[in-house]
Amino acid sequence: MTTTKTAKPPNPPTGGGLGNAAKTVLRSRWIGPIGLLIGAIAPILIATPYAMNVMTSALIFVMLAVGLNIVVGQCGLLDLGYAAFFAVGAYTSGILATRLHWPLLATIPAVIVVTVLAGIVVGGPTLRLRSDYLAIVTLGFGEIIRVTANNLSITGGPEGIYGIPSLSVGGVDLSNSVVFYYVVLAIVACAVLGANRLIRSRLGRAWRFIREDEDAAEAMGVHTYRVKMAAYIAGAVWGGLAGVLFGAQLSAISPASFTFLQSALVLMAVVLGGMGSTPGVVIGALFVTMLPEALRGLSDYRYFAFGALLIIVMVLRPQGLWPARTRETARTARRSATFDGEVRIR
Amino acid sequence: MTQIIWNGLFVGSFYALVALGYSMVYGIMKLLNFAHGDLYMLGAFIGFALLTSFSGFTATLSLVALLVVLLLSMVGTGLAGVAIERIAYRPLRSAPRLSLLITAVGASFALEYGMRIIAGPNPQVYPVRLGGSSVHVLGARIGVAQLVLIGVAIALMVTLNAMVMRSRQGRAMRAIALDPVAARLMGVDVNRVIAQAFFIGSALAGAAGVMAGSYYGSINFLMGFIIGLKAFTAAVIGGIGSFKGAMLGGVVLGLLESFGTHFLGGQWRDVFAFAFLILFLTVRPTGLLGERVTERV
Numbered sequence: 340m341t342t343t344k345t346a347k348p349p350n351p352p353t354g355g356g357l358g359n360a361a362k363t364v365l366r367s368r369w370i371g372p373i374g375l376l377i378g379a380i381a382p383i384l385i386a387t388p389y390a391m392n393v394m395t396s397a398l399i400f401v402m403l404a405v406g407l408n409i410v411v412g413q414c415g416l417l418d419l420g421y422a423a424f425f426a427v428g429a430y431t432s433g434i435l436a437t438r439l440h441w442p443l444l445a446t447i448p449a450v451i452v453v454t455v456l457a458g459i460v461v462g463g464p465t466l467r468l469r470s471d472y473l474a475i476v477t478l479g480f481g482e483i484i485r486v487t488a489n490n491l492s493i494t495g496g497p498e499g500i501y502g503i504p505s506l507s508v509g510g511v512d513l514s515n516s517v518v519f520y521y522v523v524l525a526i527v528a529c530a531v532l533g534a535n536r537l538i539r540s541r542l543g544r545a546w547r548f549i550r551e552d553e554d555a556a557e558a559m560g561v562h563t564y565r566v567k568m569a570a571y572i573a574g575a576v577w578g579g580l581a582g583v584l585f586g587a588q589l590s591a592i593s594p595a596s597f598t599f600l601q602s603a604l605v606l607m608a609v610v611l612g613g614m615g616s617t618p619g620v621v622i623g624a625l626f627v628t629m630l631p632e633a634l635r636g637l638s639d640y641r642y643f644a645f646g647a648l649l650i651i652v653m654v655l656r657p658q659g660l661w662p663a664r665t666r667e668t669a670r671t672a673r674r675s676a677t678f679d680g681e682v683r684i685r
Numbered sequence: 686m687t688q689i690i691w692n693g694l695f696v697g698s699f700y701a702l703v704a705l706g707y708s709m710v711y712g713i714m715k716l717l718n719f720a721h722g723d724l725y726m727l728g729a730f731i732g733f734a735l736l737t738s739f740s741g742f743t744a745t746l747s748l749v750a751l752l753v754v755l756l757l758s759m760v761g762t763g764l765a766g767v768a769i770e771r772i773a774y775r776p777l778r779s780a781p782r783l784s785l786l787i788t789a790v791g792a793s794f795a796l797e798y799g800m801r802i803i804a805g806p807n808p809q810v811y812p813v814r815l816g817g818s819s820v821h822v823l824g825a826r827i828g829v830a831q832l833v834l835i836g837v838a839i840a841l842m843v844t845l846n847a848m849v850m851r852s853r854q855g856r857a858m859r860a861i862a863l864d865p866v867a868a869r870l871m872g873v874d875v876n877r878v879i880a881q882a883f884f885i886g887s888a889l890a891g892a893a894g895v896m897a898g899s900y901y902g903s904i905n906f907l908m909g910f911i912i913g914l915k916a917f918t919a920a921v922i923g924g925i926g927s928f929k930g931a932m933l934g935g936v937v938l939g940l941l942e943s944f945g946t947h948f949l950g951g952q953w954r955d956v957f958a959f960a961f962l963i964l965f966l967t968v969r970p971t972g973l974l975g976e977r978v979t980e981r982v
Binding site for chain 1: 711715717772773776777780781782783784785786787788790791792793794795796797798799801802910911914917918921952953955956958959960962963964966967
């Protein structure tokens with residue numbers, strides 16, 4: 340950091356009443372219930388099939404982003420192949436549901452087992468590596484999963500799997516778009532809440548400690564390998580469950596849905612929202628899914644704009660648009676900022 | 686058998702050229718330049734634009750014209766690399782590594798989809814196609830064009846190696862790689878040297894792009910993504926940050942893929958390469974020629 344930046348605390352109060360008001364809302368403990376309420380009211384206001392479709396996709400994306408936030412935002416492990424876990428979940432449930440005719444609900448335990456295994460398989464050998472290697476290896480892993488799905492016959496090759504049944508509970512069909520939306524809303528709300536509980540737990544503190552300074556964490560007795568693995572597995576399970584919802588929503592999946600682009604978009608949601616802050620990440624995910632719908636005419640410029648936006652946000656606000664609330668006092672914040680500056684001029 | 690080895694060496698020389706730039710930037714800045722593969726794509730497109738606009742000359746002087754175009758494309762991609770460094774990487778040089786990696790992903794996206802806006806989503810057919818005559822060596826069919834391209838690749842690598850090991854700039858680069866703060870105290874203009882490293886690395890990637898375009902005959906805006914991954918894999922296999930390692934890694938990866946394609950089929954080639962990378966990293970994280978990286982605290 341430059342000297343001018345070191346003098347500032349990490350979260351300088353932004354000028355303007357609107358910014359402060361938004362900050363107060365975002366930091367209020369009512370933010371979760373309010374968000375849920377807005378989500379619950381939305382179909383009453385607008386219930387066209389198109390709108391329901393977009394909103395359901397946005398919710399599934401929120402789940403992905405919250406899962407990736409555990410890995411990247413909390414633990415500081417850059418995962419560029421997150422769509423792989425999404426794919427593993429979607430394919431596992433899709434194959435079980437179409438080939439073995441399991442009900443979709445029954446595939447969920449299998450999905451959890453398989454995604455945990457996938458997390459261990461890719462995390463096991465690579466989590467001892469530092470960030471850059473991990474980033475590329477996860478990227479390679481994402482490609483491996485996509486190419487494999489593209490070439491195996493059990494995954495249906497390039498056409499993928501179609502005819503995946505929708506969710507049903509005890510014979511009650513939930514495929515109506517509004518009903519399905521509410522089911523997804525409930526599941527995603529639980530997922531967000533669950534991620535938040537994890538983040539606030541002892542394990543969550545260990546994750547943040549590793550993100551801030553892995554060596555110090557190790558020295559303080561945190562079993563960094565095991566703790567990183569826990570973050571990785573948690574992220575994998577969240578991604579896999581989002582994959583189940585995705586398959587149920589579209590009733591068809593194909594390798595084209597699980598490209599690097601998808602991984603990058605989830606990462607984008609996490610970064611834009613503010614790495615590590617749950618409300619921020621939820622809003623980031625909604626932003627990333629809703630904005631392109633609003634700007635359909637600009638479709639060609641969309642991903643270019645995404646790339647440029649990633650750079651701009653990182654250069655101007657490295658903490659993201661809505662950074663995580665820190666409980667540090669101003670004094671410790673100032674001290675850790677200076678400390679940062681001294682170490683990182685490498 | 687000889688044919689498999691030859692194909693591997695040929696593909697490997699492309700990988701090695703791109704991997705060199707990767708390794709160079711990583712060695713100096715400890716930054717994985719995700720946009721590096723896209724500079725390869727940019728080089729292919731600059732070469733394409735130049736060749737189509739001078740199509741009158743190229744009909745007669747194909748190889749000479751191609752070399753001129755190659756040089757111009759190298760300058761173009763080199764400048765693009767410097768611009769990316771200035772805009773996206775330099776402001777974050779003292780920021781956490783994660784932010785820097787994310788801007789690199791952003792730069793990669795901006796290049797890919799920026800090129801898509803300019804050139805359209807469809808693949809373009811390269812105006813110069815190096816097919817032509819071939820010679821038979823030990824039962825393998827080797828194109829003359831392949832020989833020329835390998836020759837150019839080797840010449841570029843030798844020049845770079847000499848530059849880094851013998852010249853003043855090269856010494857400055859090695860000094861920064863070792864300790865940027867001390868290098869600055871000793872009067873090295875760190876920003877300038879890093880910009881130079883970006884210029885050279887990007888120019889090499891651009892050269893590989895033009896060569897690949899004229900050899901494979903078709904280019905598209907996403908062609909850099911997979912080669913970026915492969916080049917990184919090559920750099921890691923050789924030991925990232927080491928020049929000889931990048932060259933060796935490129936050749937090794939090319940050979941591996943060539944044999945993998947032969948025995949497993951072409952559609953599994955990429956899976957094979959990345960699975961090998963993951964396995965390799967678990968066994969030998971510092972690569973074949975890499976030194977043990979000491980953590981600077």
